[in-house]
Amino acid sequence: MDRLDRSSKCSRLTLLLRNLAIAMVAYVAVVEVLSIYQTGSIYPLAKKRRPSSDTPKDNGPLSGGVNWRLRPQTLVAHINDAYLGPRPHVDTFANYTRLVESCRGSLTGLEKMKNVHDCLHYLAYAEKDYFFAPQDPPSRALPAYPAVEAAAPHTNETIGECPGPVQLFHTYWTGPATWRVELFVKAYLYTQNIPCSRLYLWLESDGFPHAVEDMLADKNFARFLPLVERGDIVLKAWKFPSRIPLPRGAVEEDPAYVGSKPVRRTSPDDPKTVRKEVYIADGVVRDEEDGSEWLVLTERQMTFLPVAVSDAVRFIVLHLYGGAYFDMDVMLLRDLRPLLLPPDHSFAERWAVHSHPGDYNTAVMSLAPNTSLSSYLVRGGIRMGLNFHPRIIGRMAWKDGRNEEFVMFETGLFDPIWGEFNWGREGRCAIPCFRDYGVAFLGGRGAVRDEWESYDGAPLELVQVGGPTGELRRRGNGEPASAQDETEAVKAGQGKPGPDGKYGGAPYALKDDKYPPNNRTLENFFRGAWSYHIHNQWSKHPQPNSWFDVIQKAHDGFLSGERTNPYGEKWTGPALLPYDRWPEFD
Template sequence: MATSAYFPKNTRQNGHHRARLSISNALPVYASSSSTAVQEKYATRAQQYPWFIRVSLRIPGLPRPRIRIYFINPRRLHHFATTRFGRKRGSLFLYPPTLVHRREDLQRIWHWELASGHYPSRQRVPEQLRLKNVPENPALPPRRTTGSTQAQGHYATETKGTGSKRIYLDIQSSPENVAYPPRPVPGSVADLDIVMDHCDFSEKKFVRDCLEVLRVGAGLDNGKRVRRGRMDDWKYIYIEQPDNMTTHVARGLDEDVPVYADSLITPPADDGSPDSGLTKKWGAEWEPSPIQLPPPIKYTPASLAPARCDEEHPRIFHMFWTGTFTDKPYLAILSFLFTQNTGMHIVGEYPADAVCRPQFWLWINPGPAASVPNPDAVHDMYAQLKSNPWASPFLHPRFKDIIHFKMWNTTEQLDGVPELKDEWRSRDLFNSGGDVFSVPSQLKESLTTFTENATAKPTQSKVDELVNRTGSKSLSSYDRLSVILSDMARFILCHRFGGIYLDADTIFLRDWEELWGWKGAFAYRWSRLEKYNTAVLHLNKNSALGKFLFRTALKNNMDFHPMTVSQYTKEAYLEGLLMRLPDALFDSAWLITEDHQHMRPPQPFLTAFEQFFDTPSTDSAAPQALGFEGFYRGAFSYHFHNSWWKPFDPARNWPDLGPRFSEGERIARRLSRASSAAKQRHAQGIRYADSAPAGDDDDDEDTVEDDRRDLDWATVLKRIFESYVRGERPNMYGEMLRW
């Protein structure tokens, strides 16, 4: 499992859950119910810290006992301040600076990303960078009005568009063919500046309105459009016309030289310090300058060759998983098949001129986060996947080109990042927001000296129980180390291989074609706070931004917590290069769970994350009546924030994929029934075995009376995705899966 997480608190009396502020964590924490898995990245310990610390002083020459003096506990004050106000910059005592790059290298990073087409945005460049000249931007079209290419003020804050013209699309289903929305136009791009105009919480935009613009602009309101009048302001999807590109796009990009020249680097300020206004990390040296960067990537419009898979910008979805494969990654993969343009409706070989197929890479950490895999780990992983009814269907040859199981090896992955390989062994690997989780010294030694032939494993008796956890099986046994490891893994995977990382508690809700076309890096907003949540992360392969992030994290003890990453980019004025998208796009319920926008909520109205699994009876008619089309329509995905131990479908807690996968279903049915019987006996106080033998009722025909009357959102979505694989219905775009 890998995700962002939070802690539960209070429950409303009317069946809805009200988010209440908690001071039990170093991050802003909001409520759910006692059954939620919503907790921050690591379990809290704040309640263990007293408000005051007692110090005994002895006065020389006096026979009296020591004098007791009380001081406020800075650690408790730290937790209280951050839960009340978030992690705010400006408190030097609590949040020391993290910056290790000089201004001229920050300028070089901006120029590299701009020249590579990784900033297709009209947003201003921070003046604090002190760019001397207006840089060229091949991902933006030229401005309609011609003006000077020099900075209008003291320093440049704009970029000069040298790219192709943008044609904004009016996407609708054609008459008599409106049962399903059309697939996105190959090579189309989502203008995220326009999305920000309609969705930015900082500008008091509502999630409900944002989702309407997203679905109308993408044609997802097929056959149900009720809006009338011109909708030009809601058009946010465009294609580029390469014929209109200027000669500036290719200049300097085909040569083995960087496009930034010394003439673009700002000379020292009047006070003789080129880094005035920057605050360096205490006790750290500046990174060697100039920063060593490869030649920029030649920018190619997505519409130029939509069928060709771009090696520099591969369409790979990464997920990270620890522990036994369960219904959580199972549903994530099903939603991927149901929504993405994988070509499963095409019989035979996939056409060479078809759209570039996205791939799903599930990275599996086979043991605890702080363990070393044995030499047979890959073989053992596939053996376990084959025998696991939730995983085995995806080993079918039909999925071999789009679904890949990958073995995660921490040592191999860290050594594969040039910015880390020579120094990571001297850092703490489990650092989250400044809280370091230590592992036994003998385990760390075995991890840092691992070779392919290593076979030694620490004995269970010598390793702390926290280190031994593999996945979260309950709220009280939350696997903190795997979550912290995943904070780092997402940056490594995107930097090494390219693509987009998503937490495993994510469900795809629409095709991501238009997001692949946007070449810039992005994550999304941490609810009401202007911080990142990296539950969705797009980071370009071997980018200058990635190099900055790894070198900065290395100098800050390998801290990849999203709050800390937010501090890295803010202090370096690089936030624009890692765009912070509204959480409505990927996490539409988050603001509601924190008591925002209750007066105009989106559909569905989930006031706590666990209501996805336990929909209140007052609202439980909606899932069956509305189905997939009524679940945050317009959003790209949904993040249900953990609840790893809660089944999607309690009444049918097994993969229901039809006769082709009946053997796995039979095994899962037997295990589910044994588990249910065990829980029932336990509730009745009867002693029972851990597992029950299979009975003759394994093949009994299901009856509707055995099902639950009220079906939750999680159950309905699972059953819809499964019916697509069984061949009983098409996917969300009207395409049948052909075997």
């Protein structure tokens, strides 16, 4: 009896310690989210962000009274929009092993994990090392695929033809369309292979049953309706499913599911029909008529808390449809097709620079549909009380020895500044050098300190002046250009009247502009990364000439047909309305 008592006490102690560990992980996650929202930093002890020094203390115009209608868009004389060169061939595969080892180092040593600068340099300039053409090109897998050279491009009315499988991109949203929805969609259009991609926008419909209809009537989303009609964007109602299909035989691979109990169940599709289903595991049934297997959820199991739903959506949607999932605060920077085309394209990214092999972040995530791995991850999250937090799911996969099937990419690929600050970064800073997430919104003079400290390229040419600008220069090369030089550089931009036709009654004065044009271009925005993670900050708007404003101009220039995308391609689809201007910065 004493032995049984001791065993029972040990079991209770083990259970208590496990629950405390789970609570600690959840607490750390909440603290990090709040820290990012309040300070723009993932360091919990960081001070709250103060209003930037370029915000005026009085109630006058934020641009210092200058005529913003005459503000030049940039100081760069020749913007290199096509900085990525030709788009990768439609059959290109990415070598996961090379990508992991080049940005992580060895599995045990993690020697390169904290050196984001070198990882980005490898991604930007060593494509020949990690891109390759497979022996069996996907474009030849089905006779229905058109020949690569004969595939029709997209037009105003049609989405074009893909000489190969179409890749699905998923994201989830609740509520009306905002600037952030626009940024996500336009970044997708700017970077992806349009005929070979589809964007599924999942809208929360359990609590908002008319979410799809509301989005179609949303005035901010109206600019994308031509793309909905053309088929680029598919609005999907997200409702938590009560039954999730599983691949046959997958349950037997999971030691957590044992035992079977035959029962008779009423078909949920037709209450009058009774069919025999066998419980082959806890919550898993097999239809004895056709052999199909299903994960069955009760109403009590379903959750409608926003964060919990968002965590669950990505796993369930990818299990059902496959493709890749992206949080709405992720901005795409490169064509992801080479990452998504390999048959085993199951991956996520590392949680910051945590060294544990189970510490995943699923803001960017990919799974093949209805596979043993996808069903295992879905069943695991449901078994743990619908807990799909990536680090919980990741630890489960590691414990069960399945994390090697779920590739962990380093943050340099999708979130290049997460490991740049407060985590003991090694090596040089990335380009641009950000020390918190909020600076990408800032456009004031000198608001982003030392953003070019790691830039070694040739100085960019100023408008009608030439030579280095006041910011972008080789490290150690002289002082910033004078205000007089900058004023001369923008004289060419003063000849265009504003919407009122009268230039607002005052000339443009660069020296008085709180948000002056600068030398920022998308070419130097974390080049090599496939995406940039904004990390919430949902209520913020980009100041004029901030990095996000520069990106907006690149998107609008491409979608209006005036500029190219990073692959030198022109937009041949329907014209889209530009980003709205934020009058609070006038």
